Structure formats: C-alpha cells, structure tokens
Amino acid sequence: MSMLKTSESTAGATNGKAMRELTMAQAVREALAEEMRRDARVFIMGEDVAEAGTPFKVLLGLVDEFGTDRVIDTPISEPGFAAIGVGAAMTGMRPVIDIMFGDFLTLTMDQMVNQAAKARYMSGGKFMVPIVFRTTLGATRRSAAQHSQSLHVWPSHVPGLKVVLPSTPYDAKGLLKTAIRDDNPVVYFEDKMNFTTKGMVPDEEYTIPFGVADIKRAGADITLVATSSMVYVALGAADKLKEIGISAEVVDPRTTFPLDKQTLVDSARKTSRAIVIDEGYERYGVTAELAAVIADGAFYYLDAPVKRMGAMDVPIPFSPALEDLTAPTADAVFQMAKTLCGRA
Amino acid sequence: MAANMKAKQVSHTQTDAGGATVDPEEWLHMYRQMYRIRSFEEEVNDLYTKALMPGLAHLYIGEEAVAVGVCESLKREDYITSTHRGHGHCLAKGASPDRMFAELLGRAPGYCKGKGGSMHIADQEGGNLGANAIVGAGSGIATGAAFSARMRKSGQVAVTFFGEGALGQGLLYEVMNMASLWKLPVVYVCENNLYNEYTHYSQTTAGELSARPAAFGIPVEVVDGQNVRAVYETARRFIERARNGEGPGFVICNTYRYHGHHVGDINRAYYRSKEEETLWKTERDPLNLLSQWLTEQHLADAAIFEQIEKEAREEMRSAVEFAIKAPFPDASEVTQHVYA
Numbered sequence A: 001m002s003m004l005k006t007s008e009s010t011a012g013a014t015n016g017k018a019m020r021e022l023t024m025a026q027a028v029r030e031a032l033a034e035e036m037r038r039d040a041r042v043f044i045m046g047e048d049v050a051e052a053g054t055p056f057k058v059l060l061g062l063v064d065e066f067g068t069d070r071v072i073d074t075p076i077s078e079p080g081f082a083a084i085g086v087g088a089a090m091t092g093m094r095p096v097i098d099i100m101f102g103d104f105l106t107l108t109m110d111q112m113v114n115q116a117a118k119a120r121y122m123s124g125g126k127f128m129v130p131i132v133f134r135t136t137l138g139a140t141r142r143s144a145a146q147h148s149q150s151l152h153v154w155p156s157h158v159p160g161l162k163v164v165l166p167s168t169p170y171d172a173k174g175l176l177k178t179a180i181r182d183d184n185p186v187v188y189f190e191d192k193m194n195f196t197t198k199g200m201v202p203d204e205e206y207t208i209p210f211g212v213a214d215i216k217r218a219g220a221d222i223t224l225v226a227t228s229s230m231v232y233v234a235l236g237a238a239d240k241l242k243e244i245g246i247s248a249e250v251v252d253p254r255t256t257f258p259l260d261k262q263t264l265v266d267s268a269r270k271t272s273r274a275i276v277i278d279e280g281y282e283r284y285g286v287t288a289e290l291a292a293v294i295a296d297g298a299f300y301y302l303d304a305p306v307k308r309m310g311a312m313d314v315p316i317p318f319s320p321a322l323e324d325l326t327a328p329t330a331d332a333v334f335q336m337a338k339t340l341c342g343r344a
Numbered sequence B: 001m002a003a004n005m006k007a008k009q010v011s012h013t014q015t016d017a018g019g020a021t022v023d024p025e026e027w028l029h030m031y032r033q034m035y036r037i038r039s040f041e042e043e044v045n046d047l048y049t050k051a052l053m054p055g056l057a058h059l060y061i062g063e064e065a066v067a068v069g070v071c072e073s074l075k076r077e078d079y080i081t082s083t084h085r086g087h088g089h090c091l092a093k094g095a096s097p098d099r100m101f102a103e104l105l106g107r108a109p110g111y112c113k114g115k116g117g118s119m120h121i122a123d124q125e126g127g128n129l130g131a132n133a134i135v136g137a138g139s140g141i142a143t144g145a146a147f148s149a150r151m152r153k154s155g156q157v158a159v160t161f162f163g164e165g166a167l168g169q170g171l172l173y174e175v176m177n178m179a180s181l182w183k184l185p186v187v188y189v190c191e192n193n194l195y196n197e198y199t200h201y202s203q204t205t206a207g208e209l210s211a212r213p214a215a216f217g218i219p220v221e222v223v224d225g226q227n228v229r230a231v232y233e234t235a236r237r238f239i240e241r242a243r244n245g246e247g248p249g250f251v252i253c254n255t256y257r258y259h260g261h262h263v264g265d266i267n268r269a270y271y272r273s274k275e276e277e278t279l280w281k282t283e284r285d286p287l288n289l290l291s292q293w294l295t296e297q298h299l300a301d302a303a304i305f306e307q308i309e310k311e312a313r314e315e316m317r318s319a320v321e322f323a324i325k326a327p328f329p330d331a332s333e334v335t336q337h338v339y340a
C-alpha cells in the first residue's frame, strides 16, 4: 500500500500554524493522552494495551503517564470488556475500548448494536453512551481471512452509531478527540497498514467535526471519493492521471456517519464523473451507499455512471499472490478513471 | 517464578506416568514426533527471519509434548481443532511437512492451496478441522464435531487445543456446559504456557483454572506438559472415557513457549525474564526429559537419538525445498471456494 505523504489538508484549519511531522500511531496516541489529561472520565481498556501498548505499539507509554487504573489490560474477553465499557459509559465514564483487530467486531456486535446503539433511543433520551470503540481495518498484511477484513460498513448501517475512518495523522488526531468528546457511541477504524504513515500535525490543540469531508486534492475532470487508506490509492491514481492530462479531485468523507453528502455531490457536479473507492467488500458496501448519494444528488450533471471499487467479495486469502488481487490499487483506479473520461 | 515452573498442584490428580506400560518403540516414536515438530519450527523461524515467509509465525517450540502426547492417543479418524500456534498439532495429527510448508509460504500445493496460511492450516483428511485465528473459536467447532460423532454413532472423539488465554472467552463455557449435559465425546486440552500474548495469565484469570471445568461437572487433571509420558497417559484415559460415552474431559498441560508470542516478538524483558526462559529450556525441555528417561531405563542411547534427529532435519530440509520450489496459486484461485 502506498505510503505517500498527503498534500496538506485543504480544510484550511492548519494554515500558518506551527506543525510537526507525526506518524498515524503517534497522532492517535497524542489524541488519547490529551483527552485523558483533559477529562478524568476517559480511560482505555483492552487486550495488551498497557505495558505492551498493543501489538502495533500504538499506545506505547500511555500507561506510564496514566497508570493501570486508566490503561487497563483485560482478559481475552471482547464481549465482556465491550459490555463493561457500555455500562461504564451509561453511568458517567468515557471509555475508549480497544478491539485489537476489526475482525473481532463479530464478538462485540451485541454490545455495539443491541446495547450501545439503542440505549439512548429506547430510554426516550434518558441514557447516553459516550463510548469509543477503537479498532482496525485493512488487508495486504498477509494476516489471512480472520485478521484482514474491513468491516466498517457494519456499524455504519446501524442507527445510533457513528463511524470514523481517518486517513492522515492530522485527521486521526482531530477526529479521535471529537470521538471521545461525543456523547454517542463511536466506532473508530485505523488501517493497520498505515500506522507508520507520516503527516503534518499542528502543535496547537484542535478538533475536527464529524460529517465534514476533506478535499485531499483539488481537481476538475473526475472525482475520486476514497476512505481511509484508499485515499492514498486515489492520490496515487491522481498522480498517474495528471501525467495524461486528467485532473482528479480526491475527496475523503472521513466519517461514514454522519456523512457529508453535500461535498461529495458538489464535487461530482463539478467534475461530472465519480469513482468511489473503499476497502470494505463491494457488495452492499460503503461504496454502494456513497455512489447512491452521488447518483442521486448529481444525476443531471453526470457524464458517466458512478463507479464503485471495493475489496473483492471473497474471504481475504493468505497467499500474497492472491491477496494483492483483492484490494483496489492505484493502477486499477487509474484505468477505471481513464475509461470514464473516454480515454481508454 | 520458580512456582510457575511446577505443575500447579490443585485438588485434582497430578499424573505421573512412570508406570505406564508402553512398548519402548512407542516412546521412541514420540521422541521422533516431538523432534520433527521442533525441527519444523526451526525451519519456520529461519524462513521467517529471512523474510521468505509472509504473515505471522507463532512457534510451538517448547510445547511439543502436549501435541504429541495427545495426538498419539487419537486415531486418524478422530478430530482435532487447533490454534494460531498450530503447526505442532497439525504435524502430530499426521500432516506431511512438505504440504505444510507449502501452505505457510502461500503456495499452490499447500494443504489449503495457500489460501489459509499458518493461522488457518487444516488437514481435512487427517481429522484436523483447522487452526484458528480467533482465540477460543476451536473449542466450539470441536464440541460440534463431537456432537456430530455422537449423532452419527461414528465412535470418533474430538480434541480441542487452546491456550490458557482462551479461558477468557465465553464461548468455551457455553460449549462445555452443553458437552457435559449431553455427555459429548470431546476433550478440552488447555496449553498453559503462562502468557496471553504479552500478559501473564495470573493477571487475566481469576481463581483456579481447574475449578472452571469442574463447575460443569467435567473431570479435570493438571499434568506436566513437558513430560510426554504424563500427557499421553492422561490424554489416553480421557479419550477412551469420551469414546465410551462417559462424556467430556479437560486436561491442563503446564508448558512454556521458548520463543516470542510470534517470531517478531524479540524484546520480551518487559513481560518475562531471561532467567525464566533459560530455566525452562535447560531444566524442563520435553525432548531432554524423554531422552534422559529412555537412557536411564536403558531403552535407547545417544546414537539412536542422533539418528532420529538427523532424519527429522533431513525430512524438514527437503520439505522446505519442496515448498520454496512450489508455484504460487493461479490468480483464478482467488474466487474459487467462496461457496460450495
């Protein structure tokens, strides 16, 4: 997967501010540390989160500052500690629950879907569940079928849940801080291939509101809507397209719910062509929803059908020879864009 | 730490297999099987550190007596389910190393056509229902296989291997309850190597381990998992009991993984000491313990062990050669077998 540095966010929030380069993992860790300093109700719970700092070492050092009362190692009991998180959130705490691999959402689904997502509504607005589930997505790490899935569409489907898909260190930090402050259950996905991806992050404190898409690269001829690490795939494709005179706009929704429909539609109206790229399965996936939003909102402006590129609809195979076929690549997006622009 | 070394004494039987009546050839066979696993894993370590093996590699070195002692008590048609640390179980149940290495390298002749890899290796013909990358998940599948064996009146038994970390998973308790209620022919084999990844099990596991199966009325024994004779003797009894329709059993094997949680887990000082590692390797090695005993009993001598070891190493070398030369699966394979 491409480790391109993104162009600085065009959101404008960072203009003229002092910045430094951080990895995705450092940005996540900083957001957690800042929120834990700011709010004594915030705690982290999960498997090997304390001394080990998770297998990806994302949380390294947090236990030194906050102690084992707030950075809590659990048994390998995902439904149990997810449930403890929900109960704690309903009674005044702000848990950040660490689910080591996104594939283990299968084990926590009852807590997310039947409990956390519905408590507010079922109680007629009496309860709130300010919990964050931090987990991963993303293939091509040779982790095979049970450690490689991108299942972020599942929580995106459920009313009551919010879903965050950061692609850059800047977004990761600002969005995680917002997630922790949000009074609702939020599921926050990090691409496990991107923990070492670098980007500029302001020294000064900031947050990023949910439901605001970010234009990662401005362009005129085609819109590439991309989520999470697929932003880098889209940027790679945009570089190649530029070489043949096609100007691509890369739009990152950043949250699948709430969704910034307007920015997606405006971009597609401007360019008149769109491809949606996401690493979840293509069928019934995030790409289907986003493509429908564009098709609906930009219908009269489109010169071509909206195209979707997701993971191949197969369990992720182990063999590198097969796994690499399953995820969208910059080359495949380039080819598709060329075709849509009538340059095949 | 010294306390960790001993099989924890609980109110259940501590097995000593000193008196088991087994043909010396059978013990030598077990030595060979354990050595084959060790040699296989050393090749894996080598392949992995040379960046020839993709993904993750969780080595079984140090725990060989558990897989061998249990699988030697099984018939080929019996079932096992295995874990992310599953190469030893797979070999002990009779899989051939060339196709195993091919699987680990993602090659076409692998047991799963390269689609499963180390964490999902399975050998359907040999009764291995698969390694599993979801901690504890194999316990459910094995209990289902036992249920099926009973319904089909096949006489088969199912064994599920899992680490002590799986004791955290609720699934295990749901299926143990049903297995006990319905007297299913399943044996739960807990490999207590002391660590759930990077956390000592005492920080994740309340109460006595053996009290958990006992709560469901499942007989439980704690054995020295470094002593293959002890593992074999206990496993055989539990397996025969299950086969005779007397219901499930639970064996806790106290053991140790010599290497990291996976090959990349090099700096382990923050969760366990070098002295602890050295002590297990020098004092509690399952191969040494068996060879010492066989020598003392005048049942074998150094020349015999050397011969076995040489043969095993040669077997593994040529299996690796086979795998390295094997082709990757054809691209068309990617969409095959999503459905039956």
Ligand SMILES: Cc1ncc(C[n+]2csc(CCOP(=O)(O)OP(=O)(O)O)c2C)c(N)n1
Pocket (backbone or CB within 6 Å): A047, A076, A078, A100, A104, A107, B084, B085, B133, B134, B135, B162, B163, B164, B165, B166, B193, B195, B196, B197, B261
């Ligand atoms: C349900 C689930 N949670 C977490 C993990 C990540 N994980 C893989 S191995 C492991 C530790 C397992 O410890 P144990 O069961 O004792 O087996 P060992 O590795 O010691 O053989 C963990 C937490 C997983 N694979 N599945």
